[in-house]
Amino acid sequence: MSLPIPGKPVRGSKSGNHLMALFDLLGRSWAMGIIWRLNEGSCTFRALQERCESISPTTLNRRIKELTKAFLIERTVDGYALTEQGKEIFELLAPLESWARVWAKNFKEDA
Amino acid sequence: MSLPIPGKPVRGSKSGNHLMALFDLLGRSWAMGIIWRLNEGSCTFRALQERCESISPTTLNRRIKELTKAFLIERTVDGYALTEQGKEIFELLAPLESWARVWAKNFKEDA
DNA sequence: TAAATTTGCTACATTTTACGTAGCAAAGCT
């Protein structure tokens, strides 16, 4: 499945630098979006699919498996949910939201 | 080139939510890595390629163009460099490093 | 308890993205 594992070669670091491993994981399509949406609360596979608006089941399934093996997601009685560590990276990503709001203004000018 | 633009459909948001646009941009392969390495200082195309350890020129060129259009990278007399906004997202990503160090321990246990 | 619905996926064919190597034209250096 090619899960990026710290200590083993990952994208950006042949020696497996931990940050590059994390970038490799989070830098895959939908990964951050899934974490973001899952923070709204645990839910079923199909509900998560809808929250993401346009992810294919194939890709969602892959990302879920990867993120699960990476200790960021788990399966509970309520469906899929963020683990404690998953919630932690959410908190680390959270500041991006307000920043993105400002950043978005760049694009409005040069319409 | 399909640059994710806030306000227009992006991966994760048909209405173009600004955060999803940012996730779309940063979530492409090598994007965060490039920003990270560029923060070490401005450099040439080829030097950047080496810093990334294993990126192909094709992909590097693409990401550079995208990040440039997204106001995160610019070209100076010293070569490629982060813009002010580029430095800002670097600062937002920075906390991930120490977190990743702890996160990496998960993988050492189950060898 | 039998039928209908929902759920978590998988199959499969197509498109998109990334890789990797080769190499060229322009600029800089000697």
Added chain:
DNA sequence: AGCTTTGCTACGTAAAATGTAGCAAATTTA
């Protein structure tokens, strides 16, 4: 004038994502 470095493009191959269809198991409903 020659040699090197630089920024990149070409091109063929491999990998990843898409999108639609649908199935088997679990759950809900009648």
